Amino acid sequence: MDTLVATVKTLSNKAKHLSTNVAASGGKTTPQVSILQRPQTKSYAEAAAQLPKTPTKGRKRSATQGPTPPKNPKQKQTKEARAPEDTSATPAKGNNENATVSRPKNTRIAKRRLYATRATPAPLPEASKLEPKISMAITKELQKCGCSAPTNLQIQINPTNGTVSLTTAPGTEAAEYTNYLAPMTTALSATLPEAARDYKEFPRAPTDTQVVIHGISLEATSNEKDSLYTVMKESLFLGQQVNISSARFLQNDPKIRTTKWYTSVVVSLPTDDVEKITPAVLVFGRHKSSVVMWHSNPTKQCRKCYLYRHPEEGCKATKHTCPICSGEHRLKEHRCASPACRKKGDKKIVANCCPVTPSKCIACGGNHPAYAAECAIKIKAKADAKAHYDRRRPSPTPEDMDITK
Ligand SMILES: [Zn+2]
Ligand SMILES: [Zn+2]
Ligand SMILES: [Zn+2]
Numbered sequence: 001m002d003t004l005v006a007t008v009k010t011l012s013n014k015a016k017h018l019s020t021n022v023a024a025s026g027g028k029t030t031p032q033v034s035i036l037q038r039p040q041t042k043s044y045a046e047a048a049a050q051l052p053k054t055p056t057k058g059r060k061r062s063a064t065q066g067p068t069p070p071k072n073p074k075q076k077q078t079k080e081a082r083a084p085e086d087t088s089a090t091p092a093k094g095n096n097e098n099a100t101v102s103r104p105k106n107t108r109i110a111k112r113r114l115y116a117t118r119a120t121p122a123p124l125p126e127a128s129k130l131e132p133k134i135s136m137a138i139t140k141e142l143q144k145c146g147c148s149a150p151t152n153l154q155i156q157i158n159p160t161n162g163t164v165s166l167t168t169a170p171g172t173e174a175a176e177y178t179n180y181l182a183p184m185t186t187a188l189s190a191t192l193p194e195a196a197r198d199y200k201e202f203p204r205a206p207t208d209t210q211v212v213i214h215g216i217s218l219e220a221t222s223n224e225k226d227s228l229y230t231v232m233k234e235s236l237f238l239g240q241q242v243n244i245s246s247a248r249f250l251q252n253d254p255k256i257r258t259t260k261w262y263t264s265v266v267v268s269l270p271t272d273d274v275e276k277i278t279p280a281v282l283v284f285g286r287h288k289s290s291v292v293m294w295h296s297n298p299t300k301q302c303r304k305c306y307l308y309r310h311p312e313e314g315c316k317a318t319k320h321t322c323p324i325c326s327g328e329h330r331l332k333e334h335r336c337a338s339p340a341c342r343k344k345g346d347k348k349i350v351a352n353c354c355p356v357t358p359s360k361c362i363a364c365g366g367n368h369p370a371y372a373a374e375c376a377i378k379i380k381a382k383a384d385a386k387a388h389y390d391r392r393r394p395s396p397t398p399e400d401m402d403i404t405k
């Protein structure tokens with residue numbers, strides 16, 4: 001039992017740990033930036049001109065404010081200053097699936113989460129004691145149902161509203177549990193004290209996308225978590241007719257936030273609306289840069305450069321790399337150079353067609369496509385992910401981690 005509890009906690013920590021990278025997406029116009037303090041985008045010169053270069057004197061701020069707020073918001077090193085990581089490394093090829101992405105994908109972590117909310121939001125008494133019990137009850141129930149997906153879900157209970165969130169194992173989407181949501185909810189309720197059995201059924205996995213909006217003035221939003229959602233919702237609805245479902249500070253620590261004049265805010269909204277608010281959005285009358293938040297883990301293979309640890313949304317490569325031959329073209333454009341190709345590779349995509357166009361893995365240089373299971377880099381990535389998953393130690397929160405690392 002203790003082992004199971006430990007596993008559950010580890011899983012939850014791990015999920016946090018994995019879901020930390022935020023990067024510029026939406027492409028070319030968005031500079032890569034450090035996420036924590038990013039006052040504005042260079043590509044929005046106009047907006048930049050409107051922004052105060054220095055804080056207004058005599059402005060009242062929180063008592064916990066640091067003595068010296070940054071004079072120049074740009075003093076922080078931005079990503080542009082760093083060498084792109086993809087340039088020298090051997091890109092790896094990814095899955096053979098869809099090689100192109102026309103719009104931001106849901107974040108991976110979002111696809112791995114399930115939430116059960118209380119009919120009347122309220123803290124769950126002794127939540128930390130209940131977590132392992134609920135976790136075991138759900139695991140047992142899933143096993144009883146013959147669930148083929150991993151049954152060891154990571155659990156977290158929100159201390160404020162009692163929401164129970166479950167995170168699935170890496171590589172497993174929450175959608176795989178769709179058939180078991182009712183019995184899972186029953187198992188959850190059965191574990192709870194009578195007075196707390198008001199949980200609504202786990203809804204299907206959320207499809208919202210998270211977007212980070214940088215350079216939000218704390219003066220406009222206040223430093224309060226609770227009012228943030230209300231204020232952001234109103235502003236984005238008025239300005240863009242976009243309905244957000246949540247808003248939070250990227251920097252979770254209010255004390256750290258008070259040392260800054262600007263902060264970054266993460267909002268969730270329907271994926272179809274993402275392009276309305278990226279790569280820039282009008283908030284409180286000013287243009288702010290915004291990027292789709294992406295998540296990654298060791299096995300995430302980019303479908304643009306076919307390297308690991310980032311999705312296409314976070315790719316810094318300027319050109320696509322072919323996962324079959326390492327050429328500078330997309331997978332769909334891959335053709336054999338030989339008109340006499342015995343497998344008609346000159347007419348369609350065929351990996352390992354003939355000696356004229358051998359496969360070359362961009363990740364390891366081997367004679368296989370970059371998405372091949374035999375690739376040593378892929379095998380290592382999987383091992384890394386497993387080690388990460390198994391490691392039982394507290395992990396930093398997403399806010400602790402900088403995108404530039
Ligand atoms: Zn890439
Ligand atoms: Zn090719
Ligand atoms: Zn060929």
Ligand SMILES: [Zn+2]
Nearest residue numbers: 361364366375
């Ligand atoms: Zn390889």
